[in-house]
Amino acid sequence: MVTQLLYRAGPAVLKRNSCILARAFRVQSCYSSSTTEPKIAAKHPFKVDLEGGKRYSWCTCGYSKKQPFCDGSHKKSSLGLSPLRFTLEEAKTVWLCGCKQTHNPPYCDGTHKQDFVQEAEVPAQQ
Numbered sequence: 001m002v003t004q005l006l007y008r009a010g011p012a013v014l015k016r017n018s019c020i021l022a023r024a025f026r027v028q029s030c031y032s033s034s035t036t037e038p039k040i041a042a043k044h045p046f047k048v049d050l051e052g053g054k055r056y057s058w059c060t061c062g063y064s065k066k067q068p069f070c071d072g073s074h075k076k077s078s079l080g081l082s083p084l085r086f087t088l089e090e091a092k093t094v095w096l097c098g099c100k101q102t103h104n105p106p107y108c109d110g111t112h113k114q115d116f117v118q119e120a121e122v123p124a125q126q
């Protein structure tokens with residue numbers, strides 16, 4: 001219930017409460033504190049086949065060249081964001097957020113359909 005409310009509150013509240021959310025989703029780390037918004041990396045989610053028991057790092061800053069996963073680019077940006085690390089119990093096909101605006105990280109929640117994402121400039125390779 002609390003997590004449902006946080007998802008609907010938006011990215012700023014999400015970041016402040018990211019450790020609570022990290023526990024709710026059994027992820028192994030949470031965002032670092034930051035007042036800077038992530039870059040919109042793509043206007044769509046990424047369909048990926050993930051393995052059970054494997055640790056993944058979802059890009060939160062939007063600068064990774066290996067979207068939707070982290071490539072270490074956050075270390076060069078000044079956003080102060082860290083990747084979201086998560087592990088699935090079983091193999092599963094999931095849709096990971098590419099716009100970095102989801103209220104349900106690392107999963108797409110449809111936020112990319114909003115105008116501010118669809119009208120944003122994104123890297124050419126997306």
Ligand code: FES
Nearest residue numbers: 097098099108111
């Ligand atoms: S790609 Fe970010 S919410 Fe769908």
